[in-house]
Amino acid sequence: MASGYSARYEELRVRTFEFARRIVRLFRALPRTEEARTLGKQFLRSGTSVGANYRAVCRSRSRADFIAKLNIVLEEADETKYWLDLLVAESIVPAPKLGKLQEECEELVRIFAASLLTAETNASSKTPK
Secondary structure (H helix, E strand, C coil), X not given: CCHHHHHHHHHHHHHHHHHHHHXXXXXXXXXXXXXXXXXXXXXXXHHHHHHHHHHHHHCXXXXXXXXHHHHHHHHHHHHHHHHHHHHHHCCCCCHHHHHHHXXXXXXXXXXXXXXXXXXXXXXXXXXXX
8 A cells, every 4th residue: 555545544544533532522512301312322323433434444355345344434424414414403402513523524424425436436447348
């Protein structure tokens, strides 16, 4: 793996870890209502899963394995965005409090979607016809 390539992986590993930490802190700060805790458990699971599954992407053994694992990361990031949006829509957490976290989540979704598209395009161009 080229050094620039591994640096990019490392940057995303750190970024997804920090994202998970922010998710944990948000969960701890939620109101003690039943709906907040129920939704909180959902985004806690999916939001912390992004980084854990990205680590698995970094250990992929093949292009197909990489694509499959990256799909999981994208799904978890997109699910987390859904839960964060719902917290705001239901006025459980004020929009300004989640703005930066929602932006980071959306950016991660875009990064992983673009990476997946590139990986799938590269895989299909190398498939014998």
